[in-house]
Structure formats: C-alpha cells, structure tokens
Amino acid sequence: MNESWDAIVVGSGIGGLAAAAALSTCGRRVLVLERHAQPGGLTQTFQRQGWRFNVGMHYLGGFGPGETNRRVLDHLAGGRIEMAPIAGAYDRIRLPGLTLPFAPPRAALIATLKDAFPREAAAIDRYFDAVDRAAATMGTVFMARSMPGPLATALAWLRRREVARWVGRTTREVVQELTGDPKLQAALTAQWIDYGSRPSESSFGVHALVTRSYLDGAWYPVGGSQVFAHELRRTIGEGGGEIRTRAEVAAITVQGQRVAGVRLRSGEQIASRCVISDAGAHNTLRLLPSGEVDYGWAEDITELEASTGYVGLYLGLSGDVAQGGADTANTWIYESWDVSRSWDDPLNQPRAPALFVAFPSLRDPAHEPGPQKRHTCEIVALVNWSAFSPWDRSEDAAGMAAGAAREASYAELKEKLTRSLLAQFGEHFPALAPMVQFAEASTPITVASFTGAEHGAMYGLATTPQRFLSPALRPRTPIGGLLLAGQDACTPGVTGAMVGGLMAAANLEPRLWRLLR
C-alpha cells in the first residue's frame, strides 16, 4: 500500500488529465492510471506510414481570446497549448441539392440560412433565440450540479420551467415547434453527429450548447490532439504527480461509504482517500464493490444508454489536395434529407446514409506536408453497436467463437468497410480518390478495446433529456472521496470533458471554481 497520493485519477482522457492537472496546480500530488499504452483517451493520436491521425477531435469551439475554455486550458497547460483558428467555414452541410456553409460570425450563418429558406426568416430568428436560452439553461443545470444538495435542489426548483422547456425536451420537439419546414428542420439538426444522439432522442440543451460553441468560429490545437496529454502530463509532473500507462484499474476499494484506493488488474493496491474516475459513469459503477455500497443514487445512471458508435476511415493522401477539393471545413454529406439515419447494416448496405469528412492536417500550422504533399483525411459514419457485437472482445462477450477465426473474420470486416467507405468518398471527392495512398477503418470494437468505452460509444452516455435531468450525474457522488470526471459528468466533447474534469477537481479545491466563472 502506497499512501502518498493526494488523489488517484482513473483514466487519462482529457477529463482525467484536466482533473489531475488542476489539482497539480494547487500543489496536490496526483497519480493517473491508464489502462492503454498511451495517455489521452480519445485525444490520443496514432501514426501509420508517417501519417498521423487524431482519434476523437476535429475542431473545438470557444477558444477565442478571453473565452472560458481558453482561460481554463491556459491555466491547466501553463499557456503551452496553442490554438489555430479555422479560417472561414468550420462546417459545410451538404444535403441533396443544397450546400450550406456554417461560417462565423453568427450573423453570417443566419444570413446563409435565410438565403436558403427565405420564407422561414422569422423561424430562423426564433431558433437562434432558443439556442441562446437553452445554452444558458444548461449553464444553470451545471451550476446546480456543482452545488451542495439543498442549494442544487433550490436552484433546480427555481428554474424548473426553463429546464423542462429547453433541457427536458428533445431537439426534434423544439425545432418542430419553431418551424414546420422539414428541410429547414433537417438543416438545423444536421450537426447531431457532434453529440451522438439523434434529434428525436437528444436534449435540445446539448444541441444548443454544442452548436452554439462554434458560432464565433472554430479552433484546432497546433500539433494535433496529442498535445493535450503531452502538456498536461508536464503540469501533473511539475506538481509531483505522474501518469502510469498499462495500469488498468480492476476495482475501486471502499470502506464504510468512503473510497480507500484502487486495485489494479495486476493485483497491486494503491491507497488514496480520493479517487476521480474518468472511465465513464457506467464503467465506474462496475468498478465499485457490490454489497458494500448503497447504490440507490446510481439507479438513474444505470438506466441511461450509451451514445451511438461509429466507423472511422483514416486516409493518407499525397498530392495537391486543396486543388482536389479538400479544405479546412468539415464536410457533412447527407445522402437524403432524413438526417437522422445511421448506417444500420454496414455489413450488407454498401453506402452510409451520412458521412462526416475532415482534412485535419490542412488546419494544423505545425503539419509539414514535405515534398510528397502528405495530408490526412478522417471520415466518420455513425453505426449501431449491434452490427459489431459478434466481434466484441470484452471478457463476458457471448457469441462468436474466440481466437483466430474471429480475428480473421474481423480483419475481413474491416477490409469490407474500408472498400465501401473509400468508394463513397471517391464519389464525393473524385479528384482526391487517386491521391489516397493509405486507408484503414476503425469500428466500435476498436474504440471499445482502446478506451473501454461501452459499446464503442463515440461520446459516453447518450445525450438524452434524462441524462441532463439526472441528479446523480454530477462530479460528487455519495461515496466519500469518489468523484466523476470527463464527458459523462458534463457534456460530450473535448471541452465538455475538460470542464467535467475541472469540476471534479474544484470539489476538492474550491479556488478552482473561479476559472469557470
């Protein structure tokens, strides 16, 4: 037993790193335990044949000078992470027969939408007003989550009408109330891939918060998303802490409703009176001992489902990609006006109903294309886990036989997905297709094996109204010294998870709250 850690953080995603770095800036020694070989969770990167790909980050909102996210990140990373603005449009929504550039400032986007839907001008104004109100109400929800129980209850009661109206209803319900035009409804909700639950399932609050974060422009971390782990590790080290990789936590130990430390899969026990979990809310519950803890508080959490999974396609290109049609905006390609459809049967259905296509190397001032003009393209298509569950590698997975046969059929599956997505990419970017030198697909199985995400979920728990109304999903738990960090404690997204980590740390070091004021 090693008693010397002020806190143990389970998981080195941006949420865990932010919690650990924040405590380190207050002089606490923190040990971060990560099951994977590399820190960073979904902000890690990987290399293939010299091309470097991000796993879970394409663009970030709210990093303008003086904005809260910027202030928080500068504090955590000592100002060492540089953000490059994405010039012009950050998203380009391509629907059949209509392409809409989403570019800052907000007035430009409003004008774009009104040009495309001139009869709906008043509805578009009402929509932006609703987005502002809902985002502000989400602020109230998170403020309540950070307060002690009675104060939180009082605030939630005072604001109950706004919360029910903006957070308690789905994106589809609110948007349908604002406009009866199904094409405008599709255009306004097309960005749901950014938070992983369909318009019919997601809270309008999360839709508002995420889409609004980009209205003043989007940002990209210079050097790619691995800079978060690199720089926050430095802050953690400066505070006397460390990150240990290949250190899977098998159990959180509890004595008398208070955490006592953790036990690693290797059997090693590490003591601390504070454990912050960035492993996701469901995974955290699985790590707690059964029988010794009153789990009544966690019932709401167990009822929540995971967000959607995705297939990723990573392309290494060589050539004049800008000439071939690549640029710094994300291109969202919808093959029909039904923007809610995901790729339900990717094994038999050759085309995905929607593709998200980004060229991250074009955004990164640190990227060196070299004489071969090397660039990256990252593509995402949303899928259901059920199509992939036969290849589930988790210990309790039933179904397909383990071993070589399963691995061979999984390799075949990945090949098939690579071919289908590459063909679809080629139809939309014909001049870029001949420049593709490398292609590899990932599946929800990949995500589950590398991050432990339940069902390979893209964004942790589904972003439903129930999730945001649950009083249990807050950093502080009823188990003394156990805190939740990351996206499940706040919202999906790199900044949501970072703020989730900071909120957990601020429960121990209240002076950190000032960063979120």
Ligand SMILES: Cc1cc2nc3c(=O)[nH]c(=O)nc-3n(C[C@H](O)[C@H](O)[C@H](O)COP(=O)(O)OP(=O)(O)OC[C@H]3O[C@@H](n4cnc5c(N)ncnc54)[C@H](O)[C@@H]3O)c2cc1C
């Ligand atoms: C394809 C994709 C694209 C995305 N694009 C964007 C984007 O453009 N902008 C944006 O803001 N967000 C984006 N996101 C979302 C963003 O990446 C996530 O919301 C955020 O990184 C989640 O951080 P986290 O710390 O909560 O969780 P994670 O990053 O999942 O970290 C959890 C960590 O815990 C570790 N862990 C789990 N169990 C254990 C255990 N028992 N012991 C030890 N370690 C454990 C895992 O290995 C992992 O490292 C994207 C996500 C995906 C998948």
